[in-house]
Every structure is written in structure tokens, then in C-alpha cells.
Amino acid sequence: xxxxxxxxxxxxxxxxxxxxxxxxxxxxxxxxxxxxxxxxxxxxxxxxxxxxxxxxxxxxxxxxxxxxxxxxxxxxxxxxxxxxxxxxxxxxxxxxxxxxxxxxxxxxxxxxxxxxxxxxxxxxxxxxxxxxxxxxxxxxxxxxxxxxxxxxxxxxxxxxxxxxxxxxxxxxxxxxxxxxxxxxxxxxxxxxxxxxxxxxxxxxxxxxxxxxxxxxxxxxxxxxxxxxxxxxxxxxxxxxxxxxxxxxxxxxxxxxxxxxxxxxxxxxxxxxxxxxxxxxxxxxxxxxxxxxxxxxxxxxxxxxxxxxxxxxxxxxxxxxxxxxxxxxxxxxxxxxxxxxxxxxxxxxxxxxxxxxxxxxxxx
Amino acid sequence: xxxxxxxxxxxxxxxxxxxxxxxxxxxxxxxxxxxxxxxxxxxxxxxxxxxxxxxxxxxxxxxxxxxxxxxxxxxxxxxxxxxxxxxxxxxxxxxxxxxxxxxxxxxxxxxxxxxxxxxxxxxxxxxxxxxxxxxxxxxxxxxxxxxxxxxxxxxxxxxxxxxxxxxxxxxxxxxxxxxxxxxxxxxxxxxxxxxxxxxxxxxxxxxxxxxxxxxxxxxxxxxxxxxxxxxxxxxxxxxxxxxxxxxxxxxxxxxxxxxxxxxxxxxxxxxxxxxxxxxxxxxxxxxxxxxxxxxxxxxxxxxxxxxxxxxxxxxxxxxxxxxxxxxxxxxxxxxxxxxxxxxxxxxxxxxxxxxxxxxxxxx
Numbered sequence: 001x002x003x004x005x006x007x008x009x010x011x012x013x014x015x016x017x018x019x020x021x022x023x024x025x026x027x028x029x030x031x032x033x034x035x036x037x038x039x040x041x042x043x044x045x046x047x048x049x050x051x052x053x054x055x056x057x058x059x060x061x062x063x064x065x066x067x068x069x070x071x072x073x074x075x076x077x078x079x080x081x082x083x084x085x086x087x088x089x090x091x092x093x094x095x096x097x098x099x100x101x102x103x104x105x106x107x108x109x110x111x112x113x114x115x116x117x118x119x120x121x122x123x124x125x126x127x128x129x130x131x132x133x134x135x136x137x138x139x140x141x142x143x144x145x146x147x148x149x150x151x152x153x154x155x156x157x158x159x160x161x162x163x164x165x166x167x168x169x170x171x172x173x174x175x176x177x178x179x180x181x182x183x184x185x186x187x188x189x190x191x192x193x194x195x196x197x198x199x200x201x202x203x204x205x206x207x208x209x210x211x212x213x214x215x216x217x218x219x220x221x222x223x224x225x226x227x228x229x230x231x232x233x234x235x236x237x238x239x240x241x242x243x244x245x246x247x248x249x250x251x252x253x254x255x256x257x258x259x260x261x262x263x264x265x266x267x268x269x270x271x272x273x274x275x276x277x278x279x280x281x282x283x284x285x286x287x288x289x290x291x292x293x294x295x296x297x298x299x300x301x302x303x304x305x306x307x308x309x310x311x312x313x314x315x316x317x318x319x320x321x322x323x324x325x326x327x328x329x330x331x332x333x334x335x336x337x338x339x340x341x342x343x344x345x346x347x348x349x350x351x352x353x354x355x356x357x358x359x360x361x362x363x
Numbered sequence: 364x365x366x367x368x369x370x371x372x373x374x375x376x377x378x379x380x381x382x383x384x385x386x387x388x389x390x391x392x393x394x395x396x397x398x399x400x401x402x403x404x405x406x407x408x409x410x411x412x413x414x415x416x417x418x419x420x421x422x423x424x425x426x427x428x429x430x431x432x433x434x435x436x437x438x439x440x441x442x443x444x445x446x447x448x449x450x451x452x453x454x455x456x457x458x459x460x461x462x463x464x465x466x467x468x469x470x471x472x473x474x475x476x477x478x479x480x481x482x483x484x485x486x487x488x489x490x491x492x493x494x495x496x497x498x499x500x501x502x503x504x505x506x507x508x509x510x511x512x513x514x515x516x517x518x519x520x521x522x523x524x525x526x527x528x529x530x531x532x533x534x535x536x537x538x539x540x541x542x543x544x545x546x547x548x549x550x551x552x553x554x555x556x557x558x559x560x561x562x563x564x565x566x567x568x569x570x571x572x573x574x575x576x577x578x579x580x581x582x583x584x585x586x587x588x589x590x591x592x593x594x595x596x597x598x599x600x601x602x603x604x605x606x607x608x609x610x611x612x613x614x615x616x617x618x619x620x621x622x623x624x625x626x627x628x629x630x631x632x633x634x635x636x637x638x639x640x641x642x643x644x645x646x647x648x649x650x651x652x653x654x655x656x657x658x659x660x661x662x663x664x665x666x667x668x669x670x671x672x673x674x675x676x677x678x679x680x681x682x683x684x685x686x687x688x689x690x691x692x693x694x695x696x697x698x699x700x701x702x703x704x705x706x707x708x709x710x711x712x713x714x715x716x717x718x719x720x721x722x723x724x725x726x
Binding site for chain 2: 001002003004005006008010012013015016021022023024025026027028029030031033034035039062063064065066067069070074094097098100101102189191197198199219220221222223224225240241242243244245246247248250253254319325330
């Protein structure tokens with residue numbers, strides 16, 4: 001097994017620092033070992049800081065970011081529940097698909113790929129549809145768009161509904177403020193701005209969401225992700241559910257330490273500054289952003305493939321000649337856009353400079 | 364994070380050799396990187412050898428062993444399908460619970476904890492109930508019992524049903540023979556006899572099972588584990604589904620290499636020999652097996668806590684004074700039995716000798 005040293009500037013996984021890889025490789029211990037249980041408690045506390053929440057039910061699910069999405073819908077949807085999903089890219093569509101599989105009556109509102117919703121249009125849809133759940137993607141990884149959501153939570157609570165927010169790409173790269181935004185369920189992935197390998201999904205549920213879960217009329221239709229069982233393992237009972245991915249949790253613990261050592265405000269500024277630097281360079285090279293002005297994600301830069309250039313050829317040359325990975329487009333943007341990641345540890349002057357120089361040479 | 368060096372002799376996770384931890388810590392690369400896709404193809408081929416199958420759909424699911432269980436039921440059960448489950452411990456009960464959540468009409472047959480089923484009783488139940496699926500645990504981790512299954516497959520096929528086999532604890536420790544036993548769906552976990560950290564679940568489906576999956580009337584009620592989507596990523600299409608747990612797959616690849624270098628027959632003999640050695644020692648110490656004679660699992664030795672001894676105290680002393688982990692009992696055996704693992708790399712003379720000496724001192 002001959003693994004090259006890439007510079008990962010796609011939509012994730014992102015570059016993982018040596019310190020986190022070292023943590024990953026520490027000796028495996030048991031999932032009920034007192035030492036491990038203490039690490040789990042530490043992870044909860046650090047995740048609470050990163051999500052900016054006091055939610056007791058804050059943990060890492062044993063799957064990738066998509067498992068986090070599945071977790072919140074599996075646990076919070078009962079058959080027939082009306083779920084309002086805002087769709088402006090792949091991950092909004094995926095939320096609708098997942099909710100549908102758990103029997104939701106899905107109501108969709110859509111806006112063009114590359115644009116964000118005006119919050120008022122979401123508020124209007126909430127008023128019109130009376131949903132039990134409102135689901136929104138904070139950072140749409142397929143289009144590089146940031147969705148403002150600070151006005152949503154109050155309206156959702158007024159309807160006695162729950163607010164689900166997809167923070168897979170946003171967490172630890174731009175401000176995420178679960179409690180102040182009155183978010184009831186959020187999830188992320190380790191392989192984006194947390195700078196960890198893929199394999200875990202941090203999830204947080206408000207007390208209102210937990211109450212909904214515990215008041216379900218039917219069992220959660222997913223044993224592996226059933227939080228009513230899993231909370232007995234992450235909680236004081238320490239009741240065995242499934243064997244936790246021990247080493248991945250070491251890595252997440254170390255990644256969270258690095259984030260809190262840097263400090264969230266400094267980290268957000270770094271992402272913003274590296275994004276500005278990258279943007280200036282990309283625009284000089286004729287790569288225009290496909291995401292709406294004022295809503296660019298610093299960690300996921302979606303730009304048009306310059307006219308007359310072939311997407312796959314250029315990405316292959318970056319990979320083969322420079323060992324740099326950038327992402328291709330998904331869905332509507334397939335073959336038309338690149339997704340350039342500046343995530344966590346990878347949001348560095350070194351990476352920006354290298355990519356711009358390589359891209360200039362290849363173009 | 365101060366991780367002690369344990370000797371893991373519980374029901375899993377088991378000791379992970381340095382070579383596999385080193386593989387785990389190699390640089391993360393992208394899930395669509397050609398180098399990584401080649402590793403995935405290699406893993407499929409090696410898993411086919413270890414499962415002894417030609418099944419094209421052989422892969423590693425992005426979750427722990429329980430996710431493998433969930434995968435086969437989520438994909439193969441449609442609402443109303445009759446599923447016959449043989450239960451003689453925790454994991455049989457779990458299969459029934461999971462099948463029920465996907466809408467199965469579950470038929471249970473049970474035998475006493477610690478005993479195996481007479482195969483004829485399973486055949487009789489198949490004849491009586493006409494199931495669409497028959498689900499059996501090969502190695503019951505809660506009781507240390509091996510279930511013979513060589514006569515089941517033919518009867519299942521005669522009914523045009525599917526045969527699901529739980530190989531979480533058996534794979535790579537005792538013979539597993541998917542094709543010769545006409546098993547249609549099997550799953551395992553990386554943290555037992557594969558000697559890898561927990562986090563992945565090897566799964567294999569026969570062409571008959573795949574045909575059933577592709578002929579479903581309804582979508583799989585689990586997006587994350589939907590094999591009709593995931594096969595487009597593991598197959599030639601390489602269509603993005605979710606971000607694979609890259610580093611965990613490095614570790615699995617290395618673990619499979621180590622298994623095939625040793626050779627399966629040699630590995631099975633080693634497990635059997637170490638089990639004999641352990642057994643002699645345990646019986647001298649007054650620890651009687653709670654599993655049925657002739658059906659002991661070499662990798663999971665379930666023995667009664669000697670009369671007058673307190674389970675938790677002794678396990679705590681082993682952990683604190685000797686850094687050895689053994690497992691407590693589950694369910695019916697809670698507080699009454701220990702589960703002593705000799706799994707994969709950990710099935711060694713060194714571990715047996717150490718445990719027997721420590722146990723003698725503590726008792």
C-alpha cells in the first residue's frame with residue numbers, strides 16, 4: 001500500500017495534520033474502559049463548545065457526515081410528519097430523500113443552485129405549510145453557498161416544530177451558533193473543517209428534540225442510529241449499544257483540542273483571510289465564482305471551469321503532476337464547476353499559494 | 364490524552380498490531396483518488412478470499428459490525444416479509460429487533476443461552492414457517508457458542524428464501540464458507556478476529572440477494588446503508604454516495620494482508636490451539652465454560668465466574684493491576700460469566716499465559 005502525500009483541496013476529506021494522525025494510531029482500548037469513557041466525556045464538552053450549545057445530547061455518531069443526516073431524520077421523523085426542506089443543491093435534495101424514507105410528508109422549497117434563500121421566503125413557507133420539522137443546509141457543499149439562518153429558529157418554535165441544520169461543511173470554519181439560532185438538531189462530519197479523517201459525525205440535539213424523540217409513538221426505524229439507545233452509552237448508564245470506533249474518536253478528540261487551542265474566532269478569521277487570498281488569485285486566472293456574491297463559503301470555493309478548458313483533464317493534471325486534489329462539480333454543476341476546499345488545517349497560505357501557482361501553470 | 368497499553372481479551376475490540384495502527388495513520392487521500400479506488404478493489408478481492416465467496420458485492424460498510432447487521436436487513440427486508448430468526452443470545456435478539464424495525468413479520472425460534480441449535484430444529488422451523496429470510500448467528504458473542512450451519516443453505520434455497528449469517532465474531536477465526544454454505548448475506552466487524560480497530564463492517568451479498576435488492580418494490584428505508592446506491596461507488600461507476608472512512612480502510616487493507624500472509628488454515632489452527640491452552644488453564648482455576656460442549660468458540664471463551672467471586676471486582680483488578688481487559692456477561696449472563704477473547708492477533712501464547720497468571724493471582 002503506497003499512499004501518496006496529497007494536498008487535499010477538494011470538498012473533503014481535507015488535509016489531516018500529523019498530530020491528529022498520530023492520535024489516530026494510539027493503541028486501541030475497550031469501549032467500556034474508564035480511560036475511554038473519560039475521553040468520550042471530553043469529546044462531548046469540546047463539541048458543545050464548537051457547536052456553541054449547552055445540549056446534553058451532543059456526541060459523535062459512528063458513521064460519516066451522511067450518517068449524521070440520517071441520524072436526525074431517523075430519530076425525529078415519525079410516519080406522516082410534515083417536513084419542510086429548503087433545497088438549493090445536492091445536500092438539500094438528500095435531506096428530502098432521507099426524510100421521505102422515514103415516512104415524512106416532504107414539502108420542498110427550492111432556489112436556484114448557487115444562490116441562497118432569502119430568509120423571508122423560508123419564513124413564508126413555514127407559515128404556509130405548518131411543518132413539524134424545518135430542515136436547512138447551512139453550508140451547501142455542492143454549490144459553495146452559505147445560508148443565513150438567524151431568523152429561522154424563532155418562527156420554527158412558534159409553530160412548535162423542530163429546526164434541523166446541516167453543518168457538515170460549516171462547523172469550525174464559519175460561525176455556527178446552535179443555541180442562539182434555536183437549532184434543535186445539527187450534524188457535521190469530521191473530514192471537513194475539523195481536519196480529521198472521515199468516519200464520524202458530530203451530532204447535537206436540543207432538549208426539545210430529545211423530548212420529541214422520547215415521546216415517539218413508534219420505535220426509531222433504524223437500530224444503529226437510534227439515539228434513544230445510544231444515549232444510554234454516551235450517558236451515565238454506559239449501556240453497551242455498539243462498539244464505538246475507538247481510534248477515530250482519539251483523532252476527533254485531538255482535532256477538537258487543536259480547534260479550541262487556536263480559538264474559534266481566530267479560526268474563522270483564518271478561513272476568511274485565506275478565502276480572500278484564493279479568490280483574488282482565482283479571479284485573475286479567469287475562474288468566476290458560481291455562488292452568489294455575499295454568500296460565498298470560505299471553506300468551499302465553487303468556481304466555473306474557465307471557458308474552453310476541460311474539467312477532468314485539468315483536475316487530473318493537478319493530481320498527477322502536483323499531487324493536489326480539487327473537487328469536480330456535482331449535479332447541475334458536473335463538468336462545469338470546481339470545488340476548491342480551504343478547510344480547517346488546509347486553510348493555509350501555503351495551500352493557497354501552491355494551488356494558484358499550479359493552476360496557473362496547468363491553465 | 365494518555366492512552367494505556369492494554370491487553371485486550373474481551374469480546375472486542377481486540378489487540379491491534381503496530382503494523383495495522385501504522386497503516387491507519389498514513390496520510391488521508393480523497394475517496395475518488397485513483398490510488399484509493401485501487402485499494403478498495405484490493406479490499407474487495409481480499410474480503411472475497413476471507414469470506415470464501417465469489418460474490419461481486421463484497422465490500423466494507425462505513426460503520427461498526429452492528430451497521431453490517433442493519434445493512435443486510437435494511438436492504439433485504441420489505442414490509443410484511445416473513446423473517447425467521449434463530450435466537451440463543453443477545454445478537455440473535457438484536458437481529459429480530461432490527462428486522463422488526465424494517466417491517467418484517469418476525470418468527471423466532473429460541474434455544475437456551477449457551478447452547479447451539481440442532482440444525483434439524485432450524486430446518487423444521489423453515490418447513491413450518493415458509494420464511495422469505497432465515498437469519499442465524501454463526502458465533503454468538505454473548506454466549507461463546509458456535510452454530511453449525513452447513514445444512515441450512517439448501518433448505519433455504521428450496522423455499523426461494525435468503526440466508527443471512529452473522530459472522531461478526533467468527534470471520535478469520537474459525538472457518539466461514541459463504542459460497543459452500545449457500546449463504547446469501549453475511550457481515551462481520553473489523554474489531555474481532557480481523558485485528559483492526561472498530562469502525563468498519565465487511566459485508567457480502569450473493570447474486571440472489573442482489574437480485575432481491577434490485578427487485579424491491581419500495582426504496583431501502585435507510586439512505587446511508589442503501590446498497591443499491593453504495594454499489595455504484597464500490598462498482599465501476601464510482602458514483603459518490605458518502606465519503607468513505609479512508610484511514611479505516613487502509614487499516615482493513617493491511618489487516619487482510621496479514622491474514623492472507625498467515626493463511627486461513629494456519630490462522631484457524633492457531634485460534635484452536637490457543638483456545639485449548641486457555642481452556643486447560645481456566646478449568647484448573649475453577650472457571651467452567653457456560654457454552655455447550657462441542658460448540659465452544661475458540662475466540663470467545665464464555666466461562667462462569669467462580670462461586671463466591673465478584674465479577675466486577677476481579678475484572679477491575681485485572682484492568683487496573685495488569686492492564687488486561689476481559690469482558691463481563693451480557694443479558695442472562697450479566698454478573699455471572701466472563702467473556703475472554705482470543706481474537707486474531709490476540710490469540711497468542713503470550714496473551715494466554717499472561718491472563719492465566721494474572722487471573723491466578725487475582726483469584
